[in-house]
Amino acid sequence: MAAGRAIRGSRVGSGPVGEQMRGELAPRATVSYWCGDGHETVRTFSAEGAANAPETWDCTTCGLPGGLDRDNPPSAPVTEIYKSHLAYVKERRDDDAGAALLDEALGKLRKRRGEA
Numbered sequence: 362m363a364a365g366r367a368i369r370g371s372r373v374g375s376g377p378v379g380e381q382m383r384g385e386l387a388p389r390a391t392v393s394y395w396c397g398d399g400h401e402t403v404r405t406f407s408a409e410g411a412a413n414a415p416e417t418w419d420c421t422t423c424g425l426p427g428g429l430d431r432d433n434p435p436s437a438p439v440t441e442i443y444k445s446h447l448a449y450v451k452e453r454r455d456d457d458a459g460a461a462l463l464d465e466a467l468g469k470l471r472k473r474r475g476e477a
């Protein structure tokens with residue numbers, strides 16, 4: 362996930378990140394993301410991280426994907442809304458379990474047909 366990238370940049374045990382601390386850390390850069398509803402989501406990256414910042418970031422206000430271009434925000438992912446039951450099932454199972462279930466189901470089917 363894109364969120365992991367930001368977390369990796371913060372150091373555990375470096376104390377609270379206050380305004381005073383910021384000047385002592387590596388150079389920081391903020392990146393603004395704009396969602397379709399016009400909300401601004403500001404992420405702070407290291408200078409290096411900002412150069413490689415993801416092109417989209419989910420809006421922290423409404424959850425829509427935000428983009429770097431305020432005038433041309435990414436459209437909402439309609440596929441999520443129309444996700445089928447099968448898609449949910451696939452998400453819950455890892456590939457191996459899914460393959461095993463498929464094998465089992467096919468085995469029963471073949472047995473029923475007298476092919477096994």
Ligand SMILES: [Zn+2]
Nearest residue numbers: 396400420423
């Ligand atoms: Zn938003």
